[in-house]
Amino acid sequence: MTPTPEDLAAQYAQMSEPELMELARSYDGLLEVAQAALRAEFARRALEPPLVEEPKQWEFRHLITVRRYRDLAEAYAGRSLLESAGIPAWIADENLVRMDWFYSNMVGGLRLQVDERDEATAREILDEAAPDTITYGEEQVYVQPTCPKCGSAEITLGSGTENGRSLLALYLVSIPVPPQQAAWHCEACDARWVESDD
Known part of the structure; x- marks a missing residue:
């Protein structure tokens, strides 16, 4: 049963200011009747509505494999070398190989991956001689x-x-x-x- 505007106005009038602010943060999820009653209560109390942060957009990265390793230690060394140069790097299938290192051959080795924009720099760093x-x-x-x-x-x-x-x-x-x-x-x-x- 949809609540009446009068019921909602009475309910919101009894709520404390922090409770109203918390409710206002979920404003988009309220029915139109509840939104109107909430706006009226904010106007009656002369309250400013809270700032609602925009949800963060997921960032999709196109990762490029720059090296393949059989052993975790070598993969960690490669990742550490790139990260020390300021290039974020990830090891694909790290957890799978950590469970049982025999899986390394099955999945084609551990893959050291970087963002597409960092590929050339990462390859250059990994190719440098000791x-x-x-x-x-x-x-x-x-x-x-x-x-x-x-x-x-x-x-x-x-x-x-x-x-x-x-x-x-x-x-x-x-x-x-x-x-x-x-x-x-x-x-x-x-x-x-x-x-x-x-």
Whole structure:
């Protein structure tokens, strides 16, 4: 049953000012009769209607994939590099791969994505080579290790003989096998070497 203008006027007259203001914020959702009664009550009390903020418009972004990664750590490093340069970046399928990293191959890897307008800058930043040296502090300098055979910086430090194997040998045959020194491996030329003390 639709309320009469008199009923609404009596109801609004009993409401406090904050209650009226709250009701006025939902003005568009009221019936025409209720809107007229509310306007009349505001005029009777000489109240200014509240400012109603326009609802925010959703912003649709056209995202471009600038890199694909298999591992989360690499994807995080790429995102961090872009964000430190002031470029917002997102990792698509991050939560799916976080549940089980085997899904990474199934979905085509983790996709590092940026806004369409930032694509060229993002690719340029990600394609930059790592610096040979990084200075931090006053006298401390980090020197990027390279392969002694081909000079590539695409190298990884392996773990040598794993501690697990040493413990297994000790447990099974009661012979201690000390772990070997960690060895470097070059991804470019497949060279392996152990870093000398000098």
